[in-house]
Amino acid sequence: MAEGLTERQQRWFASVRARLESDTGKSLEEWVAIARTCPETKPRARLAWMKAHHGLGQNRASYVLTEAFPSEAGWETPDVLRQALWSDVTSGKILAVVEALATPLPEVVTGQRKGYTAFSRKVQFAAIRPLKDGKAMLGLALEPHEHPLLEAPKNEPWSERLHARRPLNSPADADAELKALIEKAWERS
Known part of the structure; x- marks a missing residue:
């Protein structure tokens, strides 16, 4: 495990x-x-x-x-979980760009769960799950009021530490602004 x-x-x-x-x-x-x-x-x-x-x-x-x-x-087969969860090509591209922003940060551990992909340092600071139509939802260990693009979560499957979420409609949404939000959440973890 x-x-x-x-x-x-x-x-x-x-x-x-x-x-x-x-x-x-x-x-x-x-x-x-x-x-x-x-x-x-x-x-x-x-x-x-x-x-x-x-x-x-x-x-x-x-x-x-x-x-x-x-x-x-599924703990023993994270690759199988990941493949099943991220089967949509477009949402998979969104995951790839979010991973490219999060994983270079020091001490980041990526964990695959049945319904989402988690990013942790000491505790979970971000998680992403696919949505219909090639979109994705990113949860962050931030407060919704910290940025105009953040909103309060609604029945998300990830850690209760993730107080804000950000809908991602395409890989282009993973921009410098999102990178700064991910880094801010990482710093708090």
Whole structure:
């Protein structure tokens, strides 16, 4: 699970695992066995079931489900996740130019998730997801009022640290102004 995670994120996963048994009275293996009895088949329904029927919080339930159903999590196959998510050529070009702005910054870790591509330093400072019609949405660890092109997020799948988003309609939108916003978000991470 280490690929695409910062050192801090790796430590967080390790701490969840280490404290699971002492905090819940059940080992990870016991929780995995319970998770595999879940009558639900979709990831969000399984998560809701673990929370409702077994009292696990969001983070612990997500971790247990990742361990119980690793092939569904995608952590081990980031290239497969990326290819499936960015199948539209035009939105893929937008991703490429955003990556060209973000990845040269020091200590940047790119992580592929099922619904978005994340950029982290110590914590996530940006994420991008494809939209219909070859467009993309970029989330940033900034406040919407910091720039006229930023807006408040609406049900975004990425980190709650990303308080602003910027629609990107074409690769040309990844300009010097966007580069400055990405750098500002990176500095805060």
